Amino acid sequence: MSEPDASGAPLLRMSGIVKTFPGVRALDGVSLEVVRGEVHALVGENGAGKSTLMKVLAGAYRADAGTIEIDGKPVTIDGPRAAEAYGIGMIYQEFNLVPDLGVVENILLGHEPVHGLFLDRAEALRQATATVTELGIVLPFDRPARRLSVAQQQMVEISKALVRKARLVVMDEPTAALTERETDALFALIRKLKAQGVAFVYISHRLEELPRISDRITVIRDGKTIETRPTAQMPPDDLIRLMVGRTLDAHFPDVPAVAADAPVVLHVGGLSALTGPNDVSFDVRAGEIVGLAGLVGAGRTEIVRAIAGADLASAGEVDVAGKRVILRGPHSAIKAGIALITEDRKAQGLVLNMSVRENTTLAHLDEYTRGIFVDRAAETKITAHEIAELRIRTPNGEQIVRNLSGGNQQKVVLAKWLIGQAKVFLFDEPTRGIDVGAKAEIYTLMLELLKRGAAIVMVSSELPEVLGMSHRILVVREGRVRAEFARADATPDKIIAVATGVAA
Amino acid sequence: MADEEKTEIKPEAKREVKAALERSSDAAIARARRDLAIRTGALVGGLVVVVVVINIFSNGAFLTPGNLTNVLRQITYNAILAIGQTFVIITAGIDLSVGSLIELTGVVMAQFANAMPFSGFPLIVATLVVGVAVGCTAGLVNALPVVRLNLPPFITTLAMMLMARGLAFKLANGRPIALNSNAFDGMGTGFLFEDILHRVGLPGIPIAVLWMAVLVAVFAIILIRTPFGRYVFAIGGNEEAARLAGINVKLIKTAVYVISGGCAAIAGLLYMARFASGSPNTGIGSELQSIAAVVVGGTSLAGGRGSVIGTFFGALLIGLLNNVMNLLNIESYTQDIVLGAVILLAVIVDELRKRYLSR
Numbered sequence: 001m002s003e004p005d006a007s008g009a010p011l012l013r014m015s016g017i018v019k020t021f022p023g024v025r026a027l028d029g030v031s032l033e034v035v036r037g038e039v040h041a042l043v044g045e046n047g048a049g050k051s052t053l054m055k056v057l058a059g060a061y062r063a064d065a066g067t068i069e070i071d072g073k074p075v076t077i078d079g080p081r082a083a084e085a086y087g088i089g090m091i092y093q094e095f096n097l098v099p100d101l102g103v104v105e106n107i108l109l110g111h112e113p114v115h116g117l118f119l120d121r122a123e124a125l126r127q128a129t130a131t132v133t134e135l136g137i138v139l140p141f142d143r144p145a146r147r148l149s150v151a152q153q154q155m156v157e158i159s160k161a162l163v164r165k166a167r168l169v170v171m172d173e174p175t176a177a178l179t180e181r182e183t184d185a186l187f188a189l190i191r192k193l194k195a196q197g198v199a200f201v202y203i204s205h206r207l208e209e210l211p212r213i214s215d216r217i218t219v220i221r222d223g224k225t226i227e228t229r230p231t232a233q234m235p236p237d238d239l240i241r242l243m244v245g246r247t248l249d250a251h252f253p254d255v256p257a258v259a260a261d262a263p264v265v266l267h268v269g270g271l272s273a274l275t276g277p278n279d280v281s282f283d284v285r286a287g288e289i290v291g292l293a294g295l296v297g298a299g300r301t302e303i304v305r306a307i308a309g310a311d312l313a314s315a316g317e318v319d320v321a322g323k324r325v326i327l328r329g330p331h332s333a334i335k336a337g338i339a340l341i342t343e344d345r346k347a348q349g350l351v352l353n354m355s356v357r358e359n360t361t362l363a364h365l366d367e368y369t370r371g372i373f374v375d376r377a378a379e380t381k382i383t384a385h386e387i388a389e390l391r392i393r394t395p396n397g398e399q400i401v402r403n404l405s406g407g408n409q410q411k412v413v414l415a416k417w418l419i420g421q422a423k424v425f426l427f428d429e430p431t432r433g434i435d436v437g438a439k440a441e442i443y444t445l446m447l448e449l450l451k452r453g454a455a456i457v458m459v460s461s462e463l464p465e466v467l468g469m470s471h472r473i474l475v476v477r478e479g480r481v482r483a484e485f486a487r488a489d490a491t492p493d494k495i496i497a498v499a500t501g502v503a504a
Numbered sequence: 505m506a507d508e509e510k511t512e513i514k515p516e517a518k519r520e521v522k523a524a525l526e527r528s529s530d531a532a533i534a535r536a537r538r539d540l541a542i543r544t545g546a547l548v549g550g551l552v553v554v555v556v557v558i559n560i561f562s563n564g565a566f567l568t569p570g571n572l573t574n575v576l577r578q579i580t581y582n583a584i585l586a587i588g589q590t591f592v593i594i595t596a597g598i599d600l601s602v603g604s605l606i607e608l609t610g611v612v613m614a615q616f617a618n619a620m621p622f623s624g625f626p627l628i629v630a631t632l633v634v635g636v637a638v639g640c641t642a643g644l645v646n647a648l649p650v651v652r653l654n655l656p657p658f659i660t661t662l663a664m665m666l667m668a669r670g671l672a673f674k675l676a677n678g679r680p681i682a683l684n685s686n687a688f689d690g691m692g693t694g695f696l697f698e699d700i701l702h703r704v705g706l707p708g709i710p711i712a713v714l715w716m717a718v719l720v721a722v723f724a725i726i727l728i729r730t731p732f733g734r735y736v737f738a739i740g741g742n743e744e745a746a747r748l749a750g751i752n753v754k755l756i757k758t759a760v761y762v763i764s765g766g767c768a769a770i771a772g773l774l775y776m777a778r779f780a781s782g783s784p785n786t787g788i789g790s791e792l793q794s795i796a797a798v799v800v801g802g803t804s805l806a807g808g809r810g811s812v813i814g815t816f817f818g819a820l821l822i823g824l825l826n827n828v829m830n831l832l833n834i835e836s837y838t839q840d841i842v843l844g845a846v847i848l849l850a851v852i853v854d855e856l857r858k859r860y861l862s863r
Contacts, residue, residue: 310748334750348748351741353808362738363749365731373729416749 009072010035011199012057012168017066019052019223026052027063028223032201034168039190039200041214041231043207045243045463045496049223050203054170057201058090059083089161089169093176095153099146103139104128107159131159135189151182158189169193170201175209176297187213205295207239207500219243236502237493244463244492252468253443255289256450262286263321265455266338266424268307271316276302276479280316284424284455289446291470292459294499299479300459301343304426307457308340309333320424334363339417343428343459349413350401357383357397360415367419386415391441407438414445425449427458431465443469463492475499542857543802547817554824562831569706571827577710579823581606581771583816584716585794586801587723588767590815591760593798594727594740596807597650597657599761601664602768603790605642607672607783609635609772614681614782617688627687635769642668643765644758651754657761665791672784680783683776691715692777712774719770723763724812736760740807796843797822800850822846 012034019027027049034040044050055061057068059077067074070086077083083090097106104124105112113123125141132139137155145153154174161169175183190200190213202214210217211231218228219242226242262285271280276299284290292300305311307318309330318325318338325336333340342348350359360383361368368379383397390411394404401412410430417425427446431439446456446469460466466473473490475483475498483498497503559566585602592599613635620627646664649655695708702708727733735756738746747753771790776782801818803810825846829839 308748330748331750331752340748342748347742348744351738351745351808353741354737358734358738362734362746362751365734369731374731374734 009069011071013067013069013072014053014057015067015069017053017056017068018064019056019061020064026223027056027066029066029225030220030223031225032218033228034199034201036167036199037194037197038215039194039202039213041202041204041210041217042220043204043210043217043239043243044220045461048220048243050220051172052223053220054090054172054201054203057083057088057170084164084166087165087167089164089166091154091157091161091169091171091174093173095157097145097153097156100144102144103141103148103156106145106156107131107163109160111163127163128159131162135159135162136192137185137189149182150177151179151185154178154186155189158193162193166198168199168201170203172203173205174202175204175206183209205500207236207502210234210239236497240493240496240500240502244496252465253440253447255447255469255471256287258285258288258471262288265321265453266307266457267317267319267322269317269319271303271306271313271318273302273306273311273313275299275306275311277306277313278479280306280479280481282474282481282484284457286453286455287450288471289450289456289458289469291466291473292457292476293463293466293473293495294476296461298476298499300476301428302479303476304340304428304457304459307333307424308338308426310340310342334420334422337421337423338426339420339422339424340426341413341417341428341430343432345406345409345413349416350409352402353400355398355400356387356392356394356404356412356415359401359412360386360397360419363416364420382419383415386419390415390418390445407434410434410438410442414442423454425454425456427456427460429460430458431460431462463495466495467492477501539857546853546857547821550821551824554821554828558824558828558831562828565831566828571831573707573710573713575820575823575827576713576716578827579819580710580712580716581775582790582793582797582823583819584719584767584771584774585790586797586815586819587719587812588760588764589791589794589798590801590803590810590812591723591727591736592657592764593795593803593805594736594807594810595757595760596740596743596805597757597760598661598795598805599643599646599764600658600661600791601642601646601668602764602771602794603787603792604665604668604672605639605765605768606772606775606787606790607785608642608668608675609638609769610776610782610786611672611676611681611784612638612782613769613773614683614776615675618681618684620685623685623687625687627685628691631688632770632773635773636766637769639765639767639769639772640762641765642768643762646765647758647761650761651757661761669784669787676782676784678784680779680781682781688777688780691774692780712778715770715774719767720812720816727812732756732759737808740809742808793822796847800847802854804854818850 010033012032015031017027017030018025030049030053032042032053042050042053052061056063057077059079059082062078068077069075075086077086098109101109107128108124113120113127115123128141135155135158139152139155139159140148145156148156158169174186178186194200204210214231216228216230217234217239219226219239221243264283265286266284268283269281272278280303282290292303294300302311306313309327309332313327318327320336320338323336325338326332330340346352351362357379361379365374368375368382380397386392387394387397392404392411392415393408401409404412430442449456458466458469467490471487473485473487473495474481475485475495477499485494494503555567565571585606589599589602613631616634617627617631620630642664646657646661649660650657691711694711696711696714698708727736735746735751738749738751739753739756743753775786797819798810798815799805799818800821801811801814801816803814822843825843826839829842834842
């Protein structure tokens with residue numbers, strides 16, 4: 001599609017890139033072409049494969065198949081150094097600055113000019129000044145990186161890329177943390193560099209800003225390139241349709257309707273926390289699943305964490321079955337009947353060095369204690385029961401959790417909460433990174449919980465999952481609930497539109 | 505639908521589990537056996553080699569009941585310190601103050617005992633209570649900045665190490681405080697079952713060794729069998745997961761430093777009884793000895809793994825080494841070199857063991 005320039009070849013051509021992780025085909029033959037001096041937007045849903053593709057380009061991952069050409073010549077990018085040598089500069093959403101080093105030191109990190117054995121500070125200052133001047137920006141050279149604003153840190157990152165003679169700069173969500181004015185400044189800078197022939201791959205969830213900055217847009221979905229078009233020929237409706245563009249292919253069980261007289265089990269009112277949730281209110285009734293949809297970083301996880309006392313709430317109230325919950329930490333939330341099944345099970349859900357038995361009873365150990373001692377027989381019994389019930393594939397309860405597969409680890413996390421008397425289950429990405437079979441089992445389990453009269457809140461970045469499993473869907477953006485859809489009214493397009501800020 | 509599903513799932517699930525059991529139990533058992541074999545092998549093998557070689561070189565002076573009893577008595581203080589240290593290290597912390605706390609509690613207890621108008625058993629109990637109170641308070645002071653401000657325990661206990669030693673010197677005016685009462689003599693130098701055992705040619709059991717045995721047993725059971733012990737492991741293994749499971753992480757972490765301070769106080773009491781005085785410079789280096797015993801005993805400095813029994817054997821191994829080198833007339837500088845090498849070796853063996861098992 002792209003017009004080759006005078007030399008006959010695009011700056012970058014990635015074709016047929018395949019990358020698989022255990023159980024997941026993250027990239028399934030993606031192609032991407034970038035020509036000199038263009039800003040090429042790369043868009044797709046959470047998990048579409050954008051980050052993986054860029055990590056392949058940066059040399060952080062090796063592709064299983066496919067070719068990368070730079071200026072028409074096939075290249076192998078086997079590490080960050082190689083990427084740098086080919087003129088590729090990466091600016092991740094999380095910056096890679098050394099917080100306590102100064103601006104000049106950060107710009108020249110790894111490329112310090114030397115004079116004999118010693119750092120040549122005068123030359124370093126000259127080079128940094130030259131780069132910054134060329135960019136037409138001002139940076140406080142006397143400050144350590146940690147004291148710079150986000151926008152200034154980004155400028156340092158761009159300067160870093162230019163010192164390394166980058167011809168292609170990849171920016172991941174560059175405007176996510178910028179103010180309006182800072183965004184304008186960034187765009188001006190991008191246009192200036194573009195005029196000098198630098199190309200950009202621009203990854204953004206803020207679809208509304210693409211017409212302002214990008215020349216072409218490539219949509220990827222499920223690890224495949226869907227389409228590349230000039231931005232001018234890509235109206236927002238088309239863009240959303242291409243991003244979502246699939247039928248609900250996964251097989252979800254029939255979710256029974258909520259009884260008309262079902263009581264409210266979870267009430268959240270005006271909940272705010274420093275971590276992001278801002279005046280969040282909603283109710284969940286017995287037998288109901290409420291899905292929280294939104295982009296990564298929209299604040300969904302932070303909402304369920306605040307409800308469960310994992311993060312401290314700054315305002316608001318949470319009631320379980322009509323009783324006020326003291327928001328003072330996980331302990332009081334657990335006592336009130338709230339179970340949080342966290343997103344990152346290795347970091348937050350499990351003690352990997354402990355056995356299945358020890359993890360299963362960890363949150364309810366006082367119920368498995370006789371006198372002052374842990375009642376091992378009772379522990380073993382309940383663990384064996386959960387292993388059979390949840391079909392956890394483990395030789396026995398004494399197996400160390402680290403040795404189980406992801407899906408079975410997730411089931412151990414579930415077992416930990418199922419043995420209690422929780423009435424509210426907060427599932428944060430319950431099926432991330434687990435295989436299809438285990439997914440189906442977890443869905444079945446959710447229905448089982450509904451039958452017992454539980455209320456479920458499910459955070460999921462997979463739209464089909466949200467649409468397939470929820471009775472109602474709340475769309476979250478920037479810590480607030482922006483829209484609510486009944487199951488019957490919800491469509492992927494509507495949700496994406498609200499989540500990306502295209503619709504209110 | 506619910507009932508149908510249940511009756512369907514359950515037998516299937518059982519079959520599944522049974523199949524999984526058959527598939528992997530052999531491997532799991534083999535691995536567990538291998539683990540146990542290597543662990544006990546390393547420990548027992550180390551001990552046996554040491555014992556045999558030494559006994560030959562020391563012309564039989566080593567393998568005598570009298571000498572071995574002596575070794576047990578010598579390791580008492582270090583083993584007791586190391587018990588508390590084990591709890592702290594399993595939570596991924598460290599307690600550098602225990603050596604100084606032997607001194608501080610020793611001095612305070614000696615002054616207290618001298619000031620009391622009564623003697624005998626009541627004095628022992630009262631002195632113990634005072635000493636343990638001082639040790640536990642110091643442990644509390646160690647813990648508060650750690651749990652409240654998330655400061656590294658290395659720093660807070662280093663500060664306590666300096667403060668406690670300085671305080672002990674000030675209180676004692678730089679000199680050991682001799683005990684006026686002889687109430688503590690039995691505890692320091694006495695033996696149990698002396699008469700009976702002498703008849704069969706054995707020495708009695710030193711009372712201090714009995715204290716150690718009881719403490720090792722009690723704290724081993726606390727660590728393995730109580731919810732508190734389970735939480736100690738959980739916090740060391742994954743503090744955030746422990747917190748989200750509703751465990752009061754701050755309370756448990758505070759408790760381990762308090763236990764460590766309390767253990768230091770008991771070690772301080774036995775030390776004071778042994779030498780009939782509270783001295784402000786007896787504990788120098790003890791904190792490192794206790795850490796060495798814990799590490800040699802197989803407790804991971806990264807937290808989440810360890811045992812009191814292992815720590816006891818760690819202390820025993822170090823004690824035997826010291827004893828042997830004394831018997832062989834090895835000068836103290838060389839002793840330090842050997843000791844250092846043994847600690848390094850222990851950690852390397854432990855790491856290799858972990859790698860071998862995770863293959």
